[in-house]
Amino acid sequence: MENKNYAIESNDLSIHYGTFTAVKGVSLKIERQKITAIIGPSGCGKSTLLRSFNRMNDFVPSCRVTGELMLQGQNLYGKDVDPVEVRRKIGMVFQKPNPFPKSIYENIAWGARINGFKGKMDELVEQSLRAAALWDEVKDKLHESAYALSGGQQQRLCIARTIAIQPEIILMDEPASALDPISTLRIEELMQELKKNYTILIVTHNMQQAARASDYTAMMMIDDERAGGVIEFADTKKIFTRPSDKRTEDYVTGRFG
Amino acid sequence: MIRKTFESDIQQVKDEVLALGSMVEHAIIASVDALKKRDIKAAERLIMEDKEINKKRFAIENQLMILIATQQPMAHDLRLLASTMEIISELERMGDYAKGIANINVRMGDEKLLKPLIDIPRMAQKGVDMLHRALTAFVSEDVEAAKALPVEDDEVDALYNQIYRELMIFIIEDPKNIERANWLLWVAHNLERFADRVTNICERTVFIATGEFGEIKSSDDEFWKNQKH
Numbered sequence: 001m002e003n004k005n006y007a008i009e010s011n012d013l014s015i016h017y018g019t020f021t022a023v024k025g026v027s028l029k030i031e032r033q034k035i036t037a038i039i040g041p042s043g044c045g046k047s048t049l050l051r052s053f054n055r056m057n058d059f060v061p062s063c064r065v066t067g068e069l070m071l072q073g074q075n076l077y078g079k080d081v082d083p084v085e086v087r088r089k090i091g092m093v094f095q096k097p098n099p100f101p102k103s104i105y106e107n108i109a110w111g112a113r114i115n116g117f118k119g120k121m122d123e124l125v126e127q128s129l130r131a132a133a134l135w136d137e138v139k140d141k142l143h144e145s146a147y148a149l150s151g152g153q154q155q156r157l158c159i160a161r162t163i164a165i166q167p168e169i170i171l172m173d174e175p176a177s178a179l180d181p182i183s184t185l186r187i188e189e190l191m192q193e194l195k196k197n198y199t200i201l202i203v204t205h206n207m208q209q210a211a212r213a214s215d216y217t218a219m220m221m222i223d224d225e226r227a228g229g230v231i232e233f234a235d236t237k238k239i240f241t242r243p244s245d246k247r248t249e250d251y252v253t254g255r256f257g
Numbered sequence: 258m259i260r261k262t263f264e265s266d267i268q269q270v271k272d273e274v275l276a277l278g279s280m281v282e283h284a285i286i287a288s289v290d291a292l293k294k295r296d297i298k299a300a301e302r303l304i305m306e307d308k309e310i311n312k313k314r315f316a317i318e319n320q321l322m323i324l325i326a327t328q329q330p331m332a333h334d335l336r337l338l339a340s341t342m343e344i345i346s347e348l349e350r351m352g353d354y355a356k357g358i359a360n361i362n363v364r365m366g367d368e369k370l371l372k373p374l375i376d377i378p379r380m381a382q383k384g385v386d387m388l389h390r391a392l393t394a395f396v397s398e399d400v401e402a403a404k405a406l407p408v409e410d411d412e413v414d415a416l417y418n419q420i421y422r423e424l425m426i427f428i429i430e431d432p433k434n435i436e437r438a439n440w441l442l443w444v445a446h447n448l449e450r451f452a453d454r455v456t457n458i459c460e461r462t463v464f465i466a467t468g469e470f471g472e473i474k475s476s477d478d479e480f481w482k483n484q485k486h
Contacts, residue, residue, distance in 0.1 A: 207329075207331065208329055211331070240331050240332060240335070241331075241332060241335060241336065241468065242332060242336070242468030243332055248332075249332050249333060252331040252332050253260075253330070253331050253332050253333060253334050254260050254263075254331075255260060
C-alpha cells in the first residue's frame with residue numbers, strides 16, 4: 001500500500017457536534033484517480049465524514065474536527081487554510097441536483113468566473129459539458145434555464161459545474177439517489193470517465209452501485225457510543241465477495257441489524 | 258434482520274442439490290449392477306433416466322439464476338450460489354458416467370463378461386460413499402469434512418490401477434480378449450473420473466465457507482506419475 005499514489009489522506013480524523021462524537025478516528029488513504037465508495041447503514045456518519053473532506057461541516061456552528069486531513073502535504077484543517085480554497089480543490093455533488101436558477105451556460109461560467117478564470121469561457125463551458133456527457137443534449141439550448149433540464153441532466157450539469165473549476169477531488173453524496181435507473185447508470189458511466197482525471201469519493205446507500213462503480217470501499221458502522229467509524233476498508237471486489245469483518249458480511253448480504 | 262424468504266430459498270436449493278445427488282448415486286450403482294447382471298433392459302432404462310438428471314440440473318440452474326437476478330447476493334451468498342452452479346454441473350457429468358456404463362452394457366450385446374465383477378462394484382460403492390459425504394459437507398458447509406475427503410480418492414485410484422493390470426494380463430494372454438477387456442477398462446475409467454469429481458465438489462465447499470480458492474491435495478498427480486505403462 002505504501003507506494004500508492006494518494007490524493008488525500010485522513011489521519012485519526014474525528015468529527016464532534018458539541019460533546020457528541022459523530023465520527024471517530026478515521027484514517028483513510030484515498031488513491032488518486034480511483035473511485036472510493038463509503039457505505040454503511042443510516043446514521044453511521046458517512047455523509048458527515050464526506051462533508052468533512054471539503055470542510056462543509058464548517059457551516060455547522062457546534063461542529064469541531066480533530067485529527068488531520070492531508071492534501072498535497074497540507075493539513076486542510078490547519079490554522080492558515082482558507083475553507084473556500086479547500087472547496088475549490090475539492091468539489092461536491094449533492095443528492096438532489098441543485099443548479100443555479102440561471103442558464104445552462106451561466107451555471108458553468110459563474111463558478112469559473114468568480115474563481116478568477118481568465119481563459120475562453122465558451123471553450124470551458126463546452127469542455128466541461130462534454131466531460132459531463134451532457135454537451136450533445138444541451139448544445140442548442142445553452143442559454144435556456146437549467147431548470148428546464150431533466151433530473152438526470154441537472155445532476156450532470158452540477159457535475160459539469162464542479163469540474164469546470166478543475167478540482168483535485170470530487171465528492172459525491174448519493175449523487176444518483178434522486179434519479180431513475182437509466183440516469184443512475186449514466187452517472188455511473190460518467191464516473192468511470194471522470195476518474196481518468198479526477199479522484200472520486202462517493203457516499204451511497206445503494207450497495208449495488210458501490211459494487212458496480214467503485215474501486216475501493218470503506219464500510220462504516222457506529223460503535224457502542226454511537227460514534228461512526230470505518231470498520232473495513234479494502235478493494236471493492238474483496239468487500240463484496242469475501243469481506244473480512246463479520247459486520248461487513250452481514251451488511252452487504254442484507255442481514256444487518 | 259434475517260432475510261427469511263431468501264434463507265428459505267437457499268435451503269430449498271440445497272435440498273434440490275441433495276435430491277440431484279441421490280439421483281446420481283442411484284444411477285451409478287444401478288448401472289454397475291445392471292452390468293454385473295448383464296441386464297440390458299435395465300441399462301436402457303438408465304440411459305433414459307439420465308435425461309431426468311439433466312432436467313433436474315437445468316431446473317436448479319434456473320432457480321439459481323432467478324435468485325442471483327432478484328436477490329443481488331453478495332459475499333457468502335454470492336459464493337454459495339455461484340459455487341452451487343458449478344456443483345450441479347459436476348453432478349450432471351457424474352450422471353453421464355452412469356449413462357456411459359449403461360451404454361457399454363448395451364453395446365456389449367450378447368458378449369459375456371470377461372470376468373466376474375468384483376473390484377468394479379467396489380469402485381462404484383466407494384465413489385458413491387464419497388459423493389454422499391461430500392454433499393453432506395456441502396449442505397452443512399463443513400470445511401474439515403470437505404478437506405478430508407479427497408485423500409480417499411487414493412482408494413479408488415488403487416482399485417483402478419489393480420483392474421488395469423488385471424485386464425492387461427487378460428489381453429497379453431489372448432488378443433481375443435482385447436475387446437471385452439476394453440469394455441471393462443472403460444467402465445473402470447468412468448468410475449475413476451466419477452470419484453475425481455467428488456474432489457471438485459469438496460473444493461467448492463471450502464470456497465463457499467472460507468472464500469479461499471484452492472486445490473485440495475490428493476495423490477492423484479503422484480498416481481499418474483507412477484504409472485509406467
